[in-house]
Amino acid sequence: MMARKVQRPSQTIENYLGVIYTLSRDGETVIGRKLADWLEVSPPTVTATLQRMIRDGWVTMSDDKSIRLTQGGREAATSVIRRHMLTELLLARILGVPWSKVHEEADRMAHGVSAEIADRVADAVKHPRVCPHGNPMPGHEEITEPLVPLLEAEPGVEYVLARIHEELERKPELMAYLERHCLLPGATIVLVEIMEYNDTVTVYCGGHDVVLGLSVAGKVWVRDKGSPMGQGAVAPGVMGDVQPRLQAQ
Numbered sequence: 694m695m696a697r698k699v700q701r702p703s704q705t706i707e708n709y710l711g712v713i714y715t716l717s718r719d720g721e722t723v724i725g726r727k728l729a730d731w732l733e734v735s736p737p738t739v740t741a742t743l744q745r746m747i748r749d750g751w752v753t754m755s756d757d758k759s760i761r762l763t764q765g766g767r768e769a770a771t772s773v774i775r776r777h778m779l780t781e782l783l784l785a786r787i788l789g790v791p792w793s794k795v796h797e798e799a800d801r802m803a804h805g806v807s808a809e810i811a812d813r814v815a816d817a818v819k820h821p822r823v824c825p826h827g828n829p830m831p832g833h834e835e836i837t838e839p840l841v842p843l844l845e846a847e848p849g850v851e852y853v854l855a856r857i858h859e860e861l862e863r864k865p866e867l868m869a870y871l872e873r874h875c876l877l878p879g880a881t882i883v884l885v886e887i888m889e890y891n892d893t894v895t896v897y898c899g900g901h902d903v904v905l906g907l908s909v910a911g912k913v914w915v916r917d918k919g920s921p922m923g924q925g926a927v928a929p930g931v932m933g934d935v936q937p938r939l940q941a942q
């Protein structure tokens with residue numbers, strides 16, 4: 694009668710695992726202070742939680758205080774990120790939740806999603822390789838390789854907005870600002886001007902100029918309009934993954 698139960702860490706530990714996974718994916722050295730920044734908790738809280746995570750075998754800490762996922766930690770992190778992204782896709786594509794709100798909502802919901810429901814959601818949204826923000830599903834990191842950092846785009850040239858990093862997803866006001874100005878994956882975007890002395894970047898998108906902070910623009914990627922992936926770009930509202938359109942052609 695008892696269903697097979699997979700041991701899942703607590704919600705707090707899942708949040709930590711997700712951030713450690715994302716930072717490691719980006720090649721960053723994971724240290725407590727970065728986790729405190731991302732998770733918006735105090736350094737002593739991070740230290741205490743990390744001690745528990747080491748004790749329970751999710752992570753290891755080296756002499757230089759850098760943190761690494763164990764095999765079990767990696768599996769649990771992959772699971773939570775996948776559930777989070779699939780929940781975002783469910784909310785955006787099927788329930789029609791505004792793009793700027795899906796990260797926040799998924800943050801609350803994803804912890805309770807079972808493996809079976811996650812698989813059903815994956816089928817329903819047709820197994821995308823990226824979340825609605827263009828960030829790669831675990832195991833599909835290579836999809837981001839051909840992307841061009843917005844700050845390295847050629848001014849005056851049309852690109853397709855492709856990816857808005859997880860670090861920005863966590864800022865609801867910024868997400869609402871981007872959505873209001875049509876800065877969504879799939880939108881056509883032109884780099885107008887980088888003003889380093891002003892810490893701002895101006896882009897042209899959705900019929901008008903939009904000003905971004907330099908640090909925000911540094912977390913945005915575009916792709917060539919002429920590239921095969923660019924041709925398959927989805928319109929804002931469909932969002933996220935270019936693959937279904939490509940396969941349909």
Ligand SMILES: [Zn+2]
Pocket residue numbers: 778781796824825826827828862
């Ligand atoms: Zn996302």
